[in-house]
Amino acid sequence: MNSAFALSTTTFLYGLATVCYVGAFAFKKKLFATAGFYLLAAGFLANTVGIGLRWVESYQMGIGRAPFSNMYESLVFFSWTMVLLYLYVEVKYKEQGFGVFVSPLIFLSIAYASFDPSISAKINPLIPALKSNWLIAHVVTCFLGYAGFALAFGLSLTYFVKPKQPGLNPIFSRLPDEEIIDELTYQMVVFGFLFLTIGIITGAVWANSAWGKYWSWDPKETWSLITWFVYAIFLHLRMMRGWYGRNLALVSITGFLAVLFTYFGVNFLLSGLHSYS
Amino acid sequence: MKNQDGISRQIWVFFCSVKLTVYLLVLLAVTSVIGTVVLQNGSPQQYIDLYGQGIYNLIQVFDIHDMYHAWWFLLLLVLLCINITVCSIERLSLKWKTIFPDQVRFNADRFLKSKSRQTIDMAKPVNQLAESCERWLEKQVGPVIRQTENLTTYLYSEKGRWSRLGVYVVHASVLLLLAGALIGAVFGFKANVRIDEGNQTGRVFESKTREPIDLAFMIRCNEFEVSFYDTGAPKEFRSSLTIIEDGQESLTTDIRVNHPLRYKGINIFQSSYGTAAPDTVEMRIVDNTAGTEISRDIRIGETVDLPDGAGQFTLQGFLPHFEFRGHDLGETFFGLVTLTGETGFQIGLPVRFPTFDKMRKGRFTFVAEDFEKRYYTGLQVTRDPGVWYVYAGFILMILGCWVTFFMSHQSILLAITSLDNGQTRLVLSGKTNRNPRNMKLKLKNMAAHLENQLNKGDQI
Ligand code: HEM
Numbered sequence: 001m002n003s004a005f006a007l008s009t010t011t012f013l014y015g016l017a018t019v020c021y022v023g024a025f026a027f028k029k030k031l032f033a034t035a036g037f038y039l040l041a042a043g044f045l046a047n048t049v050g051i052g053l054r055w056v057e058s059y060q061m062g063i064g065r066a067p068f069s070n071m072y073e074s075l076v077f078f079s080w081t082m083v084l085l086y087l088y089v090e091v092k093y094k095e096q097g098f099g100v101f102v103s104p105l106i107f108l109s110i111a112y113a114s115f116d117p118s119i120s121a122k123i124n125p126l127i128p129a130l131k132s133n134w135l136i137a138h139v140v141t142c143f144l145g146y147a148g149f150a151l152a153f154g155l156s157l158t159y160f161v162k163p164k165q166p167g168l169n170p171i172f173s174r175l176p177d178e179e180i181i182d183e184l185t186y187q188m189v190v191f192g193f194l195f196l197t198i199g200i201i202t203g204a205v206w207a208n209s210a211w212g213k214y215w216s217w218d219p220k221e222t223w224s225l226i227t228w229f230v231y232a233i234f235l236h237l238r239m240m241r242g243w244y245g246r247n248l249a250l251v252s253i254t255g256f257l258a259v260l261f262t263y264f265g266v267n268f269l270l271s272g273l274h275s276y277s
Numbered sequence: 278m279k280n281q282d283g284i285s286r287q288i289w290v291f292f293c294s295v296k297l298t299v300y301l302l303v304l305l306a307v308t309s310v311i312g313t314v315v316l317q318n319g320s321p322q323q324y325i326d327l328y329g330q331g332i333y334n335l336i337q338v339f340d341i342h343d344m345y346h347a348w349w350f351l352l353l354l355v356l357l358c359i360n361i362t363v364c365s366i367e368r369l370s371l372k373w374k375t376i377f378p379d380q381v382r383f384n385a386d387r388f389l390k391s392k393s394r395q396t397i398d399m400a401k402p403v404n405q406l407a408e409s410c411e412r413w414l415e416k417q418v419g420p421v422i423r424q425t426e427n428l429t430t431y432l433y434s435e436k437g438r439w440s441r442l443g444v445y446v447v448h449a450s451v452l453l454l455l456a457g458a459l460i461g462a463v464f465g466f467k468a469n470v471r472i473d474e475g476n477q478t479g480r481v482f483e484s485k486t487r488e489p490i491d492l493a494f495m496i497r498c499n500e501f502e503v504s505f506y507d508t509g510a511p512k513e514f515r516s517s518l519t520i521i522e523d524g525q526e527s528l529t530t531d532i533r534v535n536h537p538l539r540y541k542g543i544n545i546f547q548s549s550y551g552t553a554a555p556d557t558v559e560m561r562i563v564d565n566t567a568g569t570e571i572s573r574d575i576r577i578g579e580t581v582d583l584p585d586g587a588g589q590f591t592l593q594g595f596l597p598h599f600e601f602r603g604h605d606l607g608e609t610f611f612g613l614v615t616l617t618g619e620t621g622f623q624i625g626l627p628v629r630f631p632t633f634d635k636m637r638k639g640r641f642t643f644v645a646e647d648f649e650k651r652y653y654t655g656l657q658v659t660r661d662p663g664v665w666y667v668y669a670g671f672i673l674m675i676l677g678c679w680v681t682f683f684m685s686h687q688s689i690l691l692a693i694t695s696l697d698n699g700q701t702r703l704v705l706s707g708k709t710n711r712n713p714r715n716m717k718l719k720l721k722n723m724a725a726h727l728e729n730q731l732n733k734g735d736q737i
Contacts, residue, residue, distance in 0.1 A: 124508070124510075132535045183712075183714060190682045191682075193678065193682075194675075194678045194679065194682055197674060197675060197678055198675055201671045201674070201675065204667075204671070205668070205671070208664065209535055209536075209537065210534060210535045210546070211546060211548070211657065212467065212537065212544050212546045212657050212658075212659040212661075213467065213659070214664065214667060215458070217312060217317070217345045219313040222309055222312060222313050223313060225309060226306045226309050226310065229302050229303075229305055229306035229309070230306055232302055233299055233302045233303060233306070236295050236298050236299050236302070237299055239295060240295060240296065240299070266313075
């Protein structure tokens with residue numbers, strides 16, 4: 001077995017899980033959601049093995065580096081962090097309802113990594129500036145943060161597919177009730193905020209050790225700061241009257257759009273130091 | 278600050294508000310986008326080419342060519358700092374008594390009305406239970422306060438009161454961070470220098486203004502080394518440097534990318550490299566009329582006589598890259614040929630193309646044959662006395678967020694009352710400043726644990 005095989009299996013399992021969660025949502029069958037959960041868990045296992053093997057393979061090739069250093073690897077890792085967090089939340093809070101919004105993100109991330117021809121899966125050696133333990137800390141914490149925001153995004157979406165009076169349409173009865181969504185969204189934002197904070201900070205420390213400047217207003221840096229501002233706004237708005245439910249969900253959705261722009265948009269539309277991932 | 282009046286009070290209230298915070302953060306987020314789309318620190322010509330004269334005027338008025346240092350952006354940051362300071366002072370002075378009470382007190386009624394309370398009835402006398410319960414509560418939470426009123430014994434315990442300070446730590450860390458950035462901007466510098474292998478210098482050049490800055494010591498580059506992967510991508514850059522202070526060698530070390538040298542508050546980073554100008558070159562001068570030739574080493578700047586008193590040749594300099602009709606001819610020497618009684622003319626002698634000068638079809642043909650290759654190392658030299666404040670801010674921000682998000686002030690009250698029927702009723706209730714849903718779950722688990730322990734007998 002090699003990492004490529006493990007990761008294709010992962011993609012397949014996540015795809016199936018997504019189908020199950022969508023099925024559970026559409027047909028109101030708990031059984032589907034349970035199947036989705038186990039498929040995600042199996043996919044998570046394969047995902048972990050895939051990342052581990054890739055690490056081993058890089059040593060076999062004589063390059064020897066952590067598998068978090070290019071677009072392909074970061075997308076694979078993004079799926080991994082989202083599943084990890086999702087499984088934890090589903091087990092802890094016994095809420096399956098929003099899996100329908102999160103599983104597609106999990107699937108899309110790894111599928112995009114595998115299928116977009118412009119994203120290379122090759123293990124390339126690192127240029128000198130990227131050889132740093134801070135890089136590993138930076139990538140791991142940023143993607144944990146992004147995973148928190150992705151889940152918050154999935155939760156926020158539930159407000160917009162759910163009718164205001166839940167009695168009206170039985171299809172939506174599988175979705176958790178608003179109080180719980182509110183609380184969970186907040187928990188996810190808080191988790192994401194903490195890890196994004198650590199991510200930005202480790203990035204700054206790394207920049208300082210490589211270039212002698214902890215902050216240089218490079219577009220990727222700036223966009224991660226903008227994302228951070230949006231979620232700081234979320235945390236403070238929550239303390240003001242009238243800011244809960246849908247209104248606040250809109251802020252969380254905006255935040256996730258900023259995450260996506262930081263991650264993809266900056267690479268494709270703007271230029272800077274971070275062109276590798 | 279309560280009894281001030283008029284304007285100052287109004288300003289105070291204005292800066293207290295979280296609404297202002299939200300507006301400021303929105304403005305910061307939105308304006309930060311500008312600098313990622315509009316070219317930063319470009320030349321006037323670049324802006325005019327990109328956006329036209331009209332928009333360039335606008336860019337100049339609002340300093341958008343360097344917007345993160347523009348007055349209005351800094352103003353937003355200053356307002357944010359005032360906002361944080363005022364708001365923290367106000368709230369901390371209100372909360373001080375809660376966070377650092379002279380004596381911990383509790384209001385039993387408020388606890389007992391809570392919906393999340395748990396009730397256990399037991400057929401054991403109050404006194405016996407109270408002892409066991411007190412020990413249990415101490416183990417579960419912390420030191421217990423015991424009070425008895427009428428027929429009820431109250432056991433109160435709490436933990437994490439200090440965690441209420443977390444949010445002030447987060448806010449203070451923002452101030453510390455910005456203060457550190459300010460100190461760095463005022464008292465620090467970022468400069469560059471190139472040093473040829475074997476040479477030394479104590480003068481570096483500010484990155485933007487190119488102003489010279491003299492260091493308190495000299496840096497000598499002993500050697501520069503670059504290694505490549507099989508793919509041709511660079512693997513490692515390494516400079517061996519010696520610091521010379523007051524004429525004494527005080528330190529010799531290697532620096533690599535990500536492994537800078539820090540010496541007396543000055544940081545020295547590996548940032549680039551290239552081929553250094555050599556001192557001498559081995560040259561061949563062919564006299565095409567006489568059919569003779571001479572070979573000798575010539576230093577840069579040296580003038581040599583041509584055979585038969587035909588004139589002079591001066592070796593003027595060296596370029597690592599010589600552009601000739603759109604081609605890069607690579608490493609090239611330059612010289613001035615002055616034939617007797619004529620005005621001098623300049624010739625280029627690319628090392629890779631030894632027949633280049635022959636095409637001139639003069640009496641003499643010059644060939645630069647070989648020279649000793651040397652690298653120069655490009656160093657970035659910085660000083661930032663603010664960085665420790667920034668790092669302290671980083672640590673406080675992470676700790677503060679951790680405490681604020683994941684810890685809470687939890688207080689638990691256990692009321693023990695004897696009922697008319699000879700039974701004893703235990704009511705377990707609790708309060709927290711964060712995440713009340715968790716408290717309900719926690720109380721449920723605690724009640725189950727307590728009942729279990731009490732039924733097992735006296736072994737707690
Ligand atoms: C970049 C600047 C800021 C950051 C990163 C920040 C961060 C935070 C964080 C993480 C929390 C905790 C939120 C929660 O518990 O859910 C918080 C709470 C709070 N912030 Fe800020 N904040 C900033 C600026 C400000 C400013 C300028 C004010 C001034 C009014 C302010 C007022 C508050 C208040 C009143 C709370 C609630 C405190 C409490 O729960 O007792 N913040 N802030």
